[in-house]
Amino acid sequence: MLALSALEGVTVHGHVPDLAPAMDSMRLAVAPLRYGAGVKGKVNLSMAHGQPVVATACAVEGMHLQDGVDVLVADEAQAFADAVVRLYEDEALWSRLSASGLDNVTRHFSLDAARETVRRVFF
Numbered sequence: 001m002l003a004l005s006a007l008e009g010v011t012v013h014g015h016v017p018d019l020a021p022a023m024d025s026m027r028l029a030v031a032p033l034r035y036g037a038g039v040k041g042k043v044n045l046s047m048a049h050g051q052p053v054v055a056t057a058c059a060v061e062g063m064h065l066q067d068g069v070d071v072l073v074a075d076e077a078q079a080f081a082d083a084v085v086r087l088y089e090d091e092a093l094w095s096r097l098s099a100s101g102l103d104n105v106t107r108h109f110s111l112d113a114a115r116e117t118v119r120r121v122f123f
Contacts, residue, residue: 020049023045023046023049023051024049026049026051027051027088027094028046028051028052028053028054028084028087028088028094029042029043029046029051029052029053029054030053030054030055030080030084031043031046031053031054031055031056031059031060032055032056032059033055033056033058033059034056034058035058036058036059036061037061037062038062039062039063039109040055040059040060040063043055043059043060043063043065043071044063044105044109046101047070047071047101047102047104047105048102048105050098050101050102051098051101052071052072052093052094052097052098052101053071053072053097053101054071054072054073054074054080054084054087055071055072055073056073056074056075056080057073057075060073063104063108064104064107064108065104069100070097070100070101071097071101072086072087072097
């Protein structure tokens, strides 16, 4: 972390007691996960704040996300970096993925979505 903080343009914040202001000030999120299972909280949290996400295939598994529609997906280092730059610079793509991510969270992971699932399962 110290080595990263020495790089130009990189700020290591350490503990952040309230994530909302930090999340709202960031342009996009990256989720370069190599392994994991189920819903990835970091991806949903970013999308819930309107941040478009660049992720690996592993990071979007089981989350109802489509490459180029809700997120950008890349598994190789250069493709991942290219996707981050593309998303950062392309305002139309940024806006489209931001809106789609918010919609995905609402449709699949909101309290209303959870209530509907409980109703279907138990009633």
